[in-house]
Amino acid sequence: MFYIYCPHCEEHREEEEFHASGEAHIPRPLDPESCSDEEWGEYMFFRTNPRGIHHELWVHAVGCRKFFNMTRDTQSYLILETYKIGEKPSITSAAAKLQAQTKVQEGV
Amino acid sequence: MQKYSGFGLINHALSHHENWQRVWRNPKPKKKYDVIIVGGGGHGLATAYYLAKVHGITNIAVLEKGYLGGGNTARNTTIVRSNYLWDESAKLYEHAMKLWEGLSQDLNYNVMFSQRGVLNLGHTLQDMRDIERRVNANRLQGIDGEVLDPQQIKEIVPMMDCSDLPRYPIMGASWQPRGGVARHDAVAWGYARAADALGVDLIQQCEVVNFIQEDGAATGVMTKTHGVISADRIGCVTAGNSSVMAAMAGFKLPLESHPLQALVSEPIKPILDTVVMSNHVHGYVSQSDKGDLVIGAGIDGYNGYGQRGSYHTIEHTVQAIVELFPVFSRVRMNRQWGGIVDTCPDACPIISATPVENLFFNCGWGTGGFKATPGSGHAFAATLAAGEATEMTKPFSMFRFHDGALIDEHGAAGVAH
Ligand SMILES: Cc1cc2nc3c(=O)[nH]c(=O)nc-3n(C[C@H](O)[C@H](O)[C@H](O)COP(=O)(O)OP(=O)(O)OC[C@H]3O[C@@H](n4cnc5c(N)ncnc54)[C@H](O)[C@@H]3O)c2cc1C
Ligand SMILES: [Zn+2]
Numbered sequence: 096m097f098y099i100y101c102p103h104c105e106e107h108r109e110e111e112e113f114h115a116s117g118e119a120h121i122p123r124p125l126d127p128e129s130c131s132d133e134e135w136g137e138y139m140f141f142r143t144n145p146r147g148i149h150h151e152l153w154v155h156a157v158g159c160r161k162f163f164n165m166t167r168d169t170q171s172y173l174i175l176e177t178y179k180i181g182e183k184p185s186i187t188s189a190a191a192k193l194q195a196q197t198k199v200q201e202g203v
Numbered sequence: 204m205q206k207y208s209g210f211g212l213i214n215h216a217l218s219h220h221e222n223w224q225r226v227w228r229n230p231k232p233k234k235k236y237d238v239i240i241v242g243g244g245g246h247g248l249a250t251a252y253y254l255a256k257v258h259g260i261t262n263i264a265v266l267e268k269g270y271l272g273g274g275n276t277a278r279n280t281t282i283v284r285s286n287y288l289w290d291e292s293a294k295l296y297e298h299a300m301k302l303w304e305g306l307s308q309d310l311n312y313n314v315m316f317s318q319r320g321v322l323n324l325g326h327t328l329q330d331m332r333d334i335e336r337r338v339n340a341n342r343l344q345g346i347d348g349e350v351l352d353p354q355q356i357k358e359i360v361p362m363m364d365c366s367d368l369p370r371y372p373i374m375g376a377s378w379q380p381r382g383g384v385a386r387h388d389a390v391a392w393g394y395a396r397a398a399d400a401l402g403v404d405l406i407q408q409c410e411v412v413n414f415i416q417e418d419g420a421a422t423g424v425m426t427k428t429h430g431v432i433s434a435d436r437i438g439c440v441t442a443g444n445s446s447v448m449a450a451m452a453g454f455k456l457p458l459e460s461h462p463l464q465a466l467v468s469e470p471i472k473p474i475l476d477t478v479v480m481s482n483h484v485h486g487y488v489s490q491s492d493k494g495d496l497v498i499g500a501g502i503d504g505y506n507g508y509g510q511r512g513s514y515h516t517i518e519h520t521v522q523a524i525v526e527l528f529p530v531f532s533r534v535r536m537n538r539q540w541g542g543i544v545d546t547c548p549d550a551c552p553i554i555s556a557t558p559v560e561n562l563f564f565n566c567g568w569g570t571g572g573f574k575a576t577p578g579s580g581h582a583f584a585a586t587l588a589a590g591e592a593t594e595m596t597k598p599f600s601m602f603r604f605h606d607g608a609l610i611d612e613h614g615a616a617g618v619a620h
Pocket of ligand 1: 241242243244245246247266267268269270271272273274275276277278279280281282283409410411412440441442443444448463464465499540541542543544568569570571572573574575
């Protein structure tokens with residue numbers, strides 16, 4: 096069970112209030128009509144699905160119902176940070192991950 | 204290979220069972236193979252077996268990072284059925300079903316395939332329409348199936364609550380009598396033993412950490428323990444780890460890896476002699492030969508490689524089971540575990556060439572690939588032998604996610620299993 100900090104509500108809530116919505120930071124093509132099949136397919140379906148640091152979209156489904164981003168380790172399940180849509184993640188590499196251990200949130 | 208038989212059992216009893224042959228060799232890998240299979244789960248082992256048996260290619264290594272059949276093969280709930288909706292997938296799963304029906308004989312290994320029937324319950328009008336559509340499709344495909352009403356269901360599973368008291372009363376079901384369960388470990392061991400006997404090298408504790416490429420073609424793999432091993436062709440069958448493998452080779456797959464959990468109760472006397480699944484209340488249950496109730500349901504929603512999930516997911520699963528079987532409410536649960544399933548956007552597998560020449564992937568089976576193990580191995584072996592997709596595997600190309608020819612099996616794949 097994750098204990099997740101919603102950056103909108105500014106408090107920790109239990110995982111059951113949230114819904115994971117997959118990889119974050121996938122920009123929709125500005126002009127879908129001009130995309131090749133390959134470009135559109137990549138946007139729709141292909142994912143990095145990494146073992147390790149993953150930036151992902153969550154929604155506070157039965158709370159404020161707003162979307163936000165999370166940086167989480169998909170191997171250890173540690174939540175490293177949550178941040179609002181439009182913001183950039185502050186943790187992106189394994190090295191940065193180590194420094195950030197101090198502000199780590201509760202995992203499973 | 205020492206042949207297993209009733210007579211052999213008696214014979215070995217005379218020597219106190221001390222002279223049984225090892226089930227497979229533990230060879231040192233060679234420098235080069237015709238084919239390398241990465242991943243020693245059921246699918247990888249079956250692929251190696253059929254490559255050797257059907258296509259006469261015996262210079263093969265199966266490289267497994269842990270122990271044989273220790274991934275999802277060891278963790279699944281062993282439901283086998285072939286009643287999928289679309290022709291492409293129904294054909295593939297039915298191909299597997301036919302192989303299941305002769306598998307113990309073929310491998311000379313008892314995989315305990317038990318055709319005890321599978322019920323897929325419907326609880327809403329839409330469920331029933333989907334079920335009727337699927338059963339009708341199956342009949343046209345030559346696959347057995349019937350639509351049952353609650354009265355007929357009650358005859359098969361008397362202690363299930365078929366009244367109109369539950370929140371979602373059972374309105375009917377699809378019934379595939381040829382479906383059932385098999386012994387998951389025996390499937391891996393049986394294929395491993397038979398493949399080994401045909402000369403396949405099974406290399407355990409041998410993690411592949413990179414693919415060696417020359418001019419866009421794969422020529423071998425880099426392993427953690429045995430350095431570079433070369434091969435003319437490579438088949439990657441790594442289930443939940445497939446995206447990681449693809450990243451090594453330099454491309455992406457349309458997959459997400461999720462934890463999928465299951466649990467078993469303490470062993471109880473025989474009470475359930477079939478498999479009951481429900482998409483709508485979301486859970487499924489069967490009883491193993493040992494007596495434990497084998498229970499599962501949905502994936503955890505987040506991406507994960509940790510082979511474990513969150514507790515509330517199991518809680519929901521058990522709620523669904525108790526809704527169907529109030530009589531199970533005080534059965535105690537014994538063990539719970541998770542595997543990592545590689546879910547594909549259309550709930551169908553990928554059996555495919557890749558952007559890298561001579562490198563093929565068989566993955567994306569997600570929550571329901573155990574039932575396909577023999578068919579998947581058989582079909583992937585044919586693809587590897589030919590070096591290109593066959594009639595059967597063509598629809599399952601990874602490039603269907605570019606051209607849009609998806610095979611939507613979300614309805615038939617239903618509750619994750
Ligand atoms: C809880 C649960 C319940 C399920 N229930 C059912 C069910 O009832 N019916 C059904 O049909 N399906 C079910 N499934 C799905 C089924 O288990 C899988 O689809 C199927 O077992 C996949 O087989 P596989 O051989 O491809 O994968 P695996 O058995 O996972 O084998 C892949 C192997 O690749 C190895 N590997 C990975 N990376 C590397 C590397 N770098 N180098 C070397 N080796 C590597 C792994 O160690 C592993 O042994 C269930 C799955 C789970 C988790
Ligand atoms: Zn919130």
